Structure formats: structure tokens, C-alpha cells
Amino acid sequence: MIVLTQTTEILRQLPDVGGPAQPLLTIRGLTKHFPLRSGLLGRSTGVVQAVDDISFDVRKGETLGLVGESGCGKSTTSRLIMALLEPTSGEVIFDGQAVGYGGLTLKEYRRQVQMVFQDSYSSLNPRLTVRDSIAFAPGVHGVARRSAVTRADELLEAVGLDPAQFGPRYPHELSGGQRQRINIARALALQPRLLILDEPVSALDKSVEAQVLNLLLDLKDQFGLTYLFISHDLNVVQYVSDRVLVMYLGRVAEIGPVDTIYNGAAHPYTAALLDSRPSMDPDRRRLEPPLQGDPPNPVNPPSGCRFRTRCLHAEAVCADKAPPLAPAGPEHLAACLMVLPGSGHSQAPKLAA
Amino acid sequence: MIFYLIRRVLYAIPISLAVSLVCFMLVHIAPGDPINAIVPPDAPQAVVEQIKHEYGLDKPLPVQFGLWLYQVSQGDLGRSLATGRSVWSDLRPATANTLRLAVTASLIGFVLGLILGGLAGTFRGTWIDRIATTFAVAGVSIPHYWLGMVMVILFSVTLGALPAMGAGPGGATDWAWDWAHIQYLILPAVTLSVIPMGIITRTVRGVVGEIMNQDFVNTLRGKGMLPRNIFLHVVKNAAPNALSVMGLQLGYLMGGSILVETVFSWPGTGFLLNSAIFQRDIPLLQGTILVLALFFVALNLIVDLVQTALDPRIKRS
Amino acid sequence: MEPLVHVRDLKVRFVSRDSTVHAVNGVDFDLAPRETLCILGESGSGKSVTLRSLMRLNPPRLTKMTGTVRVGGHDLVTTSERSLADIRGSVVSMIFQEPMTALDPVFTIGMQIRETIRRHETISREDAERRALELLELVQIPSAKRRLAAYPHELSGGLRQRAMIAIALSCRPKLLLADEPTTALDATVQIQILLLLRKLQQDMGMGVIFVTHDLGVAAEIADRVAVMYAGRFIEEGPVSALMRDPLHPYAQGLLGATVHGGVRGKRLTTIPGAPPNLAQVPTGCAFAPRCAYVEPACLAAVPAARSPIPGRAARCIRVPDHAVSTAA
Ligand SMILES: Nc1ncnc2c1ncn2[C@@H]1O[C@H](COP(=O)(O)OP(=O)(O)O)[C@@H](O)[C@H]1O
Ligand SMILES: Nc1ncnc2c1ncn2[C@@H]1O[C@H](COP(=O)(O)OP(=O)(O)O)[C@@H](O)[C@H]1O
Ligand SMILES: [Mg+2]
Numbered sequence: 001m002i003v004l005t006q007t008t009e010i011l012r013q014l015p016d017v018g019g020p021a022q023p024l025l026t027i028r029g030l031t032k033h034f035p036l037r038s039g040l041l042g043r044s045t046g047v048v049q050a051v052d053d054i055s056f057d058v059r060k061g062e063t064l065g066l067v068g069e070s071g072c073g074k075s076t077t078s079r080l081i082m083a084l085l086e087p088t089s090g091e092v093i094f095d096g097q098a099v100g101y102g103g104l105t106l107k108e109y110r111r112q113v114q115m116v117f118q119d120s121y122s123s124l125n126p127r128l129t130v131r132d133s134i135a136f137a138p139g140v141h142g143v144a145r146r147s148a149v150t151r152a153d154e155l156l157e158a159v160g161l162d163p164a165q166f167g168p169r170y171p172h173e174l175s176g177g178q179r180q181r182i183n184i185a186r187a188l189a190l191q192p193r194l195l196i197l198d199e200p201v202s203a204l205d206k207s208v209e210a211q212v213l214n215l216l217l218d219l220k221d222q223f224g225l226t227y228l229f230i231s232h233d234l235n236v237v238q239y240v241s242d243r244v245l246v247m248y249l250g251r252v253a254e255i256g257p258v259d260t261i262y263n264g265a266a267h268p269y270t271a272a273l274l275d276s277r278p279s280m281d282p283d284r285r286r287l288e289p290p291l292q293g294d295p296p297n298p299v300n301p302p303s304g305c306r307f308r309t310r311c312l313h314a315e316a317v318c319a320d321k322a323p324p325l326a327p328a329g330p331e332h333l334a335a336c337l338m339v340l341p342g343s344g345h346s347q348a349p350k351l352a353a
Numbered sequence: 354m355i356f357y358l359i360r361r362v363l364y365a366i367p368i369s370l371a372v373s374l375v376c377f378m379l380v381h382i383a384p385g386d387p388i389n390a391i392v393p394p395d396a397p398q399a400v401v402e403q404i405k406h407e408y409g410l411d412k413p414l415p416v417q418f419g420l421w422l423y424q425v426s427q428g429d430l431g432r433s434l435a436t437g438r439s440v441w442s443d444l445r446p447a448t449a450n451t452l453r454l455a456v457t458a459s460l461i462g463f464v465l466g467l468i469l470g471g472l473a474g475t476f477r478g479t480w481i482d483r484i485a486t487t488f489a490v491a492g493v494s495i496p497h498y499w500l501g502m503v504m505v506i507l508f509s510v511t512l513g514a515l516p517a518m519g520a521g522p523g524g525a526t527d528w529a530w531d532w533a534h535i536q537y538l539i540l541p542a543v544t545l546s547v548i549p550m551g552i553i554t555r556t557v558r559g560v561v562g563e564i565m566n567q568d569f570v571n572t573l574r575g576k577g578m579l580p581r582n583i584f585l586h587v588v589k590n591a592a593p594n595a596l597s598v599m600g601l602q603l604g605y606l607m608g609g610s611i612l613v614e615t616v617f618s619w620p621g622t623g624f625l626l627n628s629a630i631f632q633r634d635i636p637l638l639q640g641t642i643l644v645l646a647l648f649f650v651a652l653n654l655i656v657d658l659v660q661t662a663l664d665p666r667i668k669r670s
Numbered sequence: 671m672e673p674l675v676h677v678r679d680l681k682v683r684f685v686s687r688d689s690t691v692h693a694v695n696g697v698d699f700d701l702a703p704r705e706t707l708c709i710l711g712e713s714g715s716g717k718s719v720t721l722r723s724l725m726r727l728n729p730p731r732l733t734k735m736t737g738t739v740r741v742g743g744h745d746l747v748t749t750s751e752r753s754l755a756d757i758r759g760s761v762v763s764m765i766f767q768e769p770m771t772a773l774d775p776v777f778t779i780g781m782q783i784r785e786t787i788r789r790h791e792t793i794s795r796e797d798a799e800r801r802a803l804e805l806l807e808l809v810q811i812p813s814a815k816r817r818l819a820a821y822p823h824e825l826s827g828g829l830r831q832r833a834m835i836a837i838a839l840s841c842r843p844k845l846l847l848a849d850e851p852t853t854a855l856d857a858t859v860q861i862q863i864l865l866l867l868r869k870l871q872q873d874m875g876m877g878v879i880f881v882t883h884d885l886g887v888a889a890e891i892a893d894r895v896a897v898m899y900a901g902r903f904i905e906e907g908p909v910s911a912l913m914r915d916p917l918h919p920y921a922q923g924l925l926g927a928t929v930h931g932g933v934r935g936k937r938l939t940t941i942p943g944a945p946p947n948l949a950q951v952p953t954g955c956a957f958a959p960r961c962a963y964v965e966p967a968c969l970a971a972v973p974a975a976r977s978p979i980p981g982r983a984a985r986c987i988r989v990p991d992h993a994v995s996t997a998a
């Protein structure tokens with residue numbers, strides 16, 4: 001499907017293992033608590049519950065959008081998936097194989113899962129030329145230097161930069177948008193199957209954002225990729241995603257197909273988040289902010305449903321019971337007691353007799 | 354805040370103990386047997402044993418340390434091997450003299466450093482900055498003893514304006530803040546002030562420059578605040594850092610004045626240390642170093658506490 | 671009646687030993703009292719520099735500013751530093767993008783409000799304290815009394831920005847300048863701050879100039895929008911008309927590149943190339959190298975503002991000039 005003929009013998013995308021129905025990535029009960037130290041003798045006085053028992057699948061070939069306000073645990077989730085952080089508990093399964101401990105080795109795993117960060121500058125080595133940066137990882141994986149460089153030039157071409165002009169440059173000689181293209185090229189160098197994009201366009205200007213989004217959509221088809229696309233920008237997530245996962249304070253609030261969620265959110269937080277977007281129409285401006293206050297702190301999150309302190313529909317039962325993800329429609333789950341039949345919330349559906 | 358205070362004070366205890374241990378061990382780390390400094394090399398073995406016993410040198414090391422620590426905590430630093438007088442009787446006036454010299458030198462150095470550094474930081478990149486920076490670089494790079502000698506030649510020998518040696522009438526013990534004494538303090542204090550002047554200038558220049566570049570200064574200008582109002586904000590922001598550097602500098606001056614005190618024969622701890630080293634007077638050496646080190650620990654503690662009190666960002670975490 | 675803000679041929683250069691940046695290259699506009707103008711543009715287009723020029727807040731040693739800038743009857747280009755300080759904070763005040771760094775970390779919120787009031791008014795400490803409390807209530811900070819004694823790091827991002835607004839409004843300015851005040855905030859907080867600013871603007875009858883790179887924000891808050899490119903306003907007009915039907919090719923490109931609900935499934939239109947280097951002033955249309963409709967006349971001279979309909983104007987030679995333009 002792509003013209004990288006000279007090098008495909010050397011580094012080729014690893015074959016599918018479990019077939020199209022098996023999720024490419026499965027996250028089970030992933031949790032990350034950061035200890036907080038202070039007080040007399042630096043005892044641990046609490047934990048930041050950055051990610052708390054989240055589970056979801058990323059299906060083969062899809063783009064899963066991960067959205068939520070800052071501090072809700074999006075980056076921690078991505079770093080857990082990349083095994084850049086040790087989880088407190090939970091597991092990551094890639095195409096049916098557990099990662100680490102007797103399953104897929106980290107090296108095999110990281111060949112297939114690559115990441116692009118928001119900060120395009122600090123994720124590039126300032127002392128390496130663009131070409132060397134891209135050729136670096138294949139070199140580590142045993143590709144001969146000549147082929148790695150040829151491949152780097154092909155990738156530069158693929159991300160829309162002229163190899164002759166940009167190959168010898170250093171990161172500081174590039175604009176933000178160009179650096180982000182380099183980061184994407186570098187992530188593609190190992191022919192991964194899954195790309196984790198953590199706020200890849202958030203630091204870019206609108207016109208550059210559009211260029212990079214177009215590029216990401218092109219590359220996805222061209223290289224047969226699956227994306228986990230993280231952003232706080234609801235419009236961007238809607239534009240790129242097939243399915244959307246909404247996080248709030250370290251937990252999954254809602255997950256489902258993009259149109260279902262954007263047209264009829266089941267979780268009141270998702271609804272408020274969507275209503276917080278500017279209207280884009282000066283004649284129909286927003287009149288009331290859908291939520292008051294800032295997101296609370298993940299150090300001492302509220303008991304039960306973590307959103308209840310800002311929720312208009314909160315009832316006593318919401319403080320007692322952490323809502324599980326419950327079906328809200330086809331392929332659509334929401335963690336809200338109003339969705340869970342017989343939960344005790346006055347707006348919950350009645351249990352079928 | 355209160356937790357922090359207690360914790361910080363508690364931390365100072367093991368540090369002081371460690372310092373004492375090091376001081377105590379000096380005797381045993383130093384080359385040669387300390388006994389050789391007391392008894393003539395040809396003394397009979399029996400005499401050596403007896404003197405060892407008298408000084409407690411025949412007991413196991415940990416016991417010796419315990420005893421020594423107990424005595425020290427009673428204010429008994431032992432007897433000088435060279436003079437036979439109690440160490441404390443020599444150390445007390447010397448400490449007072451050094452404190453006078455160090456405090457005067459710091460005052461000169463800090464005032465000049467604050468002014469030069471403040472100006473340089475505010476007017477970064479202008480000729481004011483360049484002049485102040487030149488002073489600062491000169492201050493930290495000119496050797497003390499050389500500057501001291503130049504001062505002596507210039508002010509004492511050539512101009513005959515100021516005395517070059519000693520601490521004035523009454524020698525080491527009879528200090529008074531009158532001109533008869535103060536004239537002796539001037540040359541060593543100025544000589545000693547040059548390094549803290551340079552270091553404070555550099556620090557304050559950096560801190561003030563950084564603060565002046567922060568967004569909130571723009572906010573202040575945008576609120577119509579006058580330069581003098583803004584100055585107040587800069588001072589409050591710069592104070593924690595500047596104070597901590599100044600505290601440490603004072604500590605260094607207490608210990609670091611050996612050369613200057615020797616050049617000017619100033620009867621302080623540095624002078625005392627110098628003679629203790631040359632005479633292998635171990636108890637005197639131990640006592641002096643211990644006092645200086647404890648000063649340093651105490652200063653560090655004070656600096657930390659003051660810094661915590663001044664910066665609301667540390668206070669409550 | 672004289673407009674609240676009157677700017678003609680504003681030019682700002684930053685001159686240092688080894689370079690000159692032509693950040694603003696001839697900006698003209700008026701702002702009526704109680705009007706909200708949004709300056710929309712991408713980073714480096716000169717929005718912040720223009721805004722800071724309205725209170726002469728660019729670094730004095732580097733900045734060369736020419737043209738006419740009148741705010742509330744005061745001439746800001748020639749006035750002395752001292753009378754400028756009297757104008758800042760009382761006639762015109764400003765809120766910034768990063769409320770964390772824009773507030774002094776070692777002074778409480780209450781102190782930072784009080785010192786502003788007492789700088790411009792003769793008022794007792796107690797009265798200033800009372801005013802500070804009222805201001806925190808005005809910007810809807812919950813438990814306002816307690817928050818007066820808080821340091822900036824003890825507040826969340828949204829509350830910090832509210833405190834910043836309270837400081838800016840403490841002397842009831844006629845003109846409020848806002849430099850991307852919601853860019854650093856989350857969506858749910860951004861909309862709260864936008865609605866708050868809109869309400870305060872109406873209640874207090876201020877003129878507002880609001881800088882943003884976000885079209886959606888402009889749509890929420892602006893009466894008029896000016897699109898900035900390479901140090902010039904390349905298009906200006908009422909917000910609805912401009913968003914419905916932009917005149918300038920750059921404004922069209924910017925609108926097309928903005929991702930919003932309606933574009934799913936379509937390819938985003940993009941603007942090729944990159945903005946010009948501001949080391950030299952462009953001699954022709956600064957957008958010409960990236961423009962699909964470029965023709966030789968574009969490069970000959972900087973296009974004058976042309977006004978096809980009263981109230982709208984664009985600096986593009988393809989725009990017909992019907993109305994007699996007053997703005998430029
Ligand atoms: N290394 C760390 N140590 C302590 N807390 C952390 C660390 N990394 C992140 N956090 C905290 O975890 C929470 C989630 O952070 P993050 O995953 O970066 O959020 P997001 O990417 O959604 O903005 C935040 O409250 C953050 O302060
Ligand atoms: N103090 C300064 N010194 C030199 N150049 C500056 C200064 N402030 C801004 N500039 C330059 O002026 C141009 C416009 O900047 P600015 O108004 O901040 O853009 P924006 O539209 O993103 O707010 C940019 O090229 C910027 O680098
Ligand atoms: Mg993040």
C-alpha cells in the first residue's frame with residue numbers, strides 16, 4: 001500500500017495476530033496513584049489518583065479520541081500505555097498478548113506502539129539533525145545505517161518536508177509545525193501499528209493545526225495505522241475520531257461512537273463539556289455556563305461519582321456509589337447512575353421485571 | 354509551618370553530631386600520634402603511658418568520643434597542648450574578634466553587593482550593568498592575601514593612614530567600638546568584604562534580572578504602579594534568595610578568614626587556627642573547628658527558617 | 671463624539687543591536703465606548719504588541735513606536751512616563767493570558783487589589799479592603815472573604831484569572847484590554863470567564879479589546895473583529911458578517927482551517943507556506959506569497975483598505991471599494 005519498497009524487507013509492520021475482531025490494545029483496570037510527600041519527616045500524606053481503574057479497548061484501524069480537561073489523567077494514561085510509567089495496578093494487552101512479564105517484551109511492544117508528544121521541541125534531541133533523529137530508532141533495531149537514512153528521507157517526504165532541504169537541519173531551525181511533522185516521521189520510522197498522539201496539535205496555530213490534522217489522516221490510511229488521539233479540544237477530537245472516550249478526574253466517564261456522543265451524550269459531564277464549546281455563531285451565543293467552578297483536585301477526589309460536586313443531577317446516592325460503566329446505547333457506555341437501571345437515582349431507568 | 358520548623362530544628366541535631374565526630378576524629382586522622390606533640394620523643398615509655406592515661410588516650414575510641422562530647426556539652430573544650438590554658442579561654446575572645454571582623458566585612462560586602470547587584474539587575478545590558486559586573490568579577494577573583502598586602506602597602510606604609518597589624522590597644526581581649534580600635538578593623542574588614550561583595554552582586558543581579566523579566570512586573574506597570582512601588586515587589590520576591598546567599602556568605606567569612614587574619618595579625622579564630630596547626634595543638638584545633646562548624650550549622654538553620662517565613666510558596670507545603 | 675480609542679498608522683519596531691523586528695506596520699482603528707473589538711490572528715502576527723501599545727507597555731528601551739494612539743482623550747505616544755502611570759490602571763487596564771505568572775507570587779490577592787486602588791485613589795486602608803472584597807464578589811469568586819488572604823498559587827486557574835480581572839477592574843477603567851485571557855483555561859472554565867467578561871462589560875459600560883487566536887471565542891464576545899496578519903489589520907468588520915463571509919483570502923483561509931463541528935468527514939482547507947519574516951517590512955501585500963489569487967498588482971504596493979459595504983474593510987485589491995471608508 002506504500003512505496004517504501006527498498007526498505008520493506010528490512011523493517012516491515014509486524015503482522016496481525018488475533019484477527020480484525022480482536023482489539024489492538026486492551027486496557028484492564030489501569031491505575032496510577034502518585035504518592036504525595038510532606039509533613040513531619042516527609043511521610044506520604046496522600047496520593048494523587050491520576051488514573052483510577054480505567055478499562056477500554058482500541059480497535060484495529062480505528063481512531064479512538066481521548067478527551068477531558070487538563071489534569072484528568074490523559075497524559076498519565078498515555079505514558080502508562082507506553083510503559084514509560086510503572087502502573088500501580090492493571091494491565092496492557094497488545095493484540096491479545098500481555099505486555100511484559102512473559103508476554104510481549106518491551107522492545108517488541110515499543111516497535112509496534114509509538115508516541116507523539118505535544119511539546120514538539122523537547123521531544124527531539126537538539127544535537128541530532130532531523131535525518132539522524134528519524135534514522136536513530138531503526139538503527140537501534142538493527143537496520144543498517146544506509147537503509148535507515150534512505151528510510152528517513154522517505155518519511156520526510158511522507159510528512160510533506162523536502163528531505164534535501166530539511167534532512168540536515170537541527171530542531172531549533174524549524175517552526176513548531178515542522179517539528180511536529182518530524183516527530184510524526186520519527187514515530188513512523190519503526191513501522192508501528194499503533195500511534196499514541198498526546199495533544200499533537202495543541203501547541204500549533206490554527207492553520208498549521210489543519211495541515212497536521214490532514215497529514216495525520218493521510219498517514220493513517222497510507223501506513224495502516226491505529227490512533228489513540230488525546231486532546232482537550234472537543235472539536236479536534238470530533239474531527240479525527242471514530243470513537244470517543246471522555247475522562248473525568250482519572251476515571252472513564254463515557255465511551256462510544258463519536259456521533260452518538262456528540263449528538264446525545266449520556267453522561268452529564270460530557271454534555272456540559274460539549275455545551276462549553278463556543279457556539280461559532282455570533283447570533284446564538286451561550287447565555288449560561290454549563291458548569292460552575294474548576295475541576296476538583298485528584299488528590300482527594302469526591303467519594304462515589306467524582307463528578308457529583310459539579311453535577312446538576314446529583315442526588316444523595318451519587319455520594320455512596322461509584323457508578324460503573326453501564327450500557328447507554330449500542331456500543332455506548334456511560335458511568336452515571338442515571339444510566340444504570342435500578343441504581344437508586346430518581347432518573348435511572350427501572351429494572352426490567 | 355510549625356511541622357516544618359520542628360523538622361528543620363531536629364535535622365540540625367544529627368548534623369551537629371556528625372560535625373562533632375569529624376572534629377573529634379581530626380586527632381586520629383591527622384598524621385602522627387598526637388602524643389608526640391606532648392611528650393618529647395625520647396621520653397620513657399612509662400611517662401608516655403601515664404600522660405596517655407591523663408589525657409584519656411588509652412581508652413577505646415567510641416568511649417573517648419563519648420567523654421569528649423560530654424565535656425564539650427559542659428562547655429569544656431579541653432586544654433591547649435601548647436599553653437596548658439583552657440581552650441575556651443583562648444577561643445572565646447578569638448571568636449568574638451572574628452565575629453566583629455566577619456560581621457563588619459559582611460555589612461560592607463552586603464550593602465555594596467545589594468546596591469551594585471540591584472542596579473545591574475534593573476539596568477541589565479547597560480553601562481551600569483557592565484561596571485557592576487566588573488566589580489563583581491574582580492571581587493571574586495582577586496586573591497585575599499594579595500589584596501590585603503596591597504592595602505597595607507598603600508594605606509599603612511605609603512599613606513600612613515591606618516594601622517596594619519593587630520586589633521588595637523589591649524590586643525586580643527580588650528575590644529571597644531571607638532576609633533582607637535576601629536581603625537585596626539578597617540583594612541582587614543575591607544579586604545575580607547570583597548568576596549561577599551562580588552558574590553552578592555552576582556546573585557542579586559541574577560535574581561533581580563530574572564524577577565524584572567517576569568510577567569507580573571508587566572502587570573504592575575500595567576496597573577500604573579510607580580517604579581518605587583515596583584521596587585517593593587522586587588525586593589520581596591528577591592529577599593528569600595538573597596538572604597540565603599548572604600547567610601551562607603557570613604558563614605564562609607567566619608571560617609574563611611584565616612589568610613586575612615594572618616596577613617593583618619587579627620587575633621581571631623583564623624589566627625588561632627593557624628597557630629594551632631603549626632603547633633599541632635590538637636585540642637585547640639578541635640575546639641576552634643567545632644565552634645566554627647556549629648556556627649555554620651546554626652546559620653544554615655536560620656537562613657532556612659527565614660527563607661521559609663518569607664516565601665508563601667514554601668510555607669504551607 | 672470622540673471615540674474611546676483612536677489609532678492611526680500605528681507602527682511598532684523592536685530595535686536591538688543585531689536585528690529589527692517590524693511587529694506592527696500601520697494599524698488604524700477606532701473603538702466606540704461600550705464596544706468590544708476582537709483582534710484575531712495567529713501567533714507572531716502582532717496582536718499582543720498592538721494591545722500593549724494601547725497602554726505603551728512594550729519594553730521602553732527596545733521599542734520604537736510611531737503614529738497616533740489616543741485613549742479616552744489622552745495621547746499615549748507623547749505623554750510622559752509619569753502621567754502614563756496615572757492613566758494605566760485607571761483609564762485603561764489589562765488582563766493577561768497566564769494568570770499564574772501575571773500575579774505576584776509573594777503578595778496576597780487582597781494586597782494586589784488594594785495597592786491598585788490606593789495607587790489611583792485617596793482612600794483608607796479599610797475602604798480599600800472593602801472595595802477589594804466587593805470586587806472579588808463582582809467577579810464571582812466563591813468565599814471571597816477568605817480568598818482575599820490567599821496567594822496566587824493557592825487558587826485554581828479559573829479563580830486566578832477572576833482575581834486578575836478583579837485587579838484590572840478595580841478602578842473602573844473605561845477600556846479593558848484582554849490578551850488571550852482564556853487560552854490557558856479549560857473549556858468549561860473558558861466559557862465561564864467569557865460570559866463573566868461579557869456581563870461585566872455590559873454592566874460597567876467598558877470598551878473592550880480582546881486578543882485571541884480562537885474564532886469561537888471571538889464569536890462569543892466580539893461586536894467587531896479585526897483579522898491581523900504580519901502587523902496589519904487585513905480585514906475588519908462586524909463579527910457576524912465577517913464570520914459568514916470573510917473578504918480577505920487570508921481570513922477565508924483562517925476560517926476554513928478552523929476545526930469545528932460542521933467539518934467532520936471533510937478535508938480541512940489549509941493555507942500553504944508560512945507567515946513572512948518581520949525583519950523587513952513587506953513592500954507589497956504580506957500575504958501574497960501564500961495567496962491563491964495573487965497577481966502582479968499585489969506585489970507593487972501594500973493594498974489600501976477597501977470598503978465594499980459600510981462598516982467592513984479589507985486590504986485586498988480584489989475587494990471592490992464602494993463605500994467611502996472612514997476607518998482607513
Ligand atoms: N509525576 C507525577 N507526580 C505527581 N503527580 C503527577 C505526576 N504526573 C501527573 N501528576 C498528576 O496527575 C494528574 C493527571 O495528570 P496528567 O495525566 O498530566 O493530566 P492531563 O494530561 O489530562 O492534563 C494531575 O493532577 C497531575 O498533577
Ligand atoms: N520585546 C520584544 N522584542 C523583540 N521582538 C518582539 C518583542 N515582543 C514581540 N516581538 C515580536 O513581535 C512580533 C509580534 O509579536 P506578538 O504581538 O507578541 O504576536 P502575537 O500576535 O502572537 O501576540 C513577533 O515576531 C515577536 O517575536
Ligand atoms: Mg497532558
Ligand SMILES: [Mg+2]
Binds near residue numbers: 717718719
Ligand atoms: Mg500574544
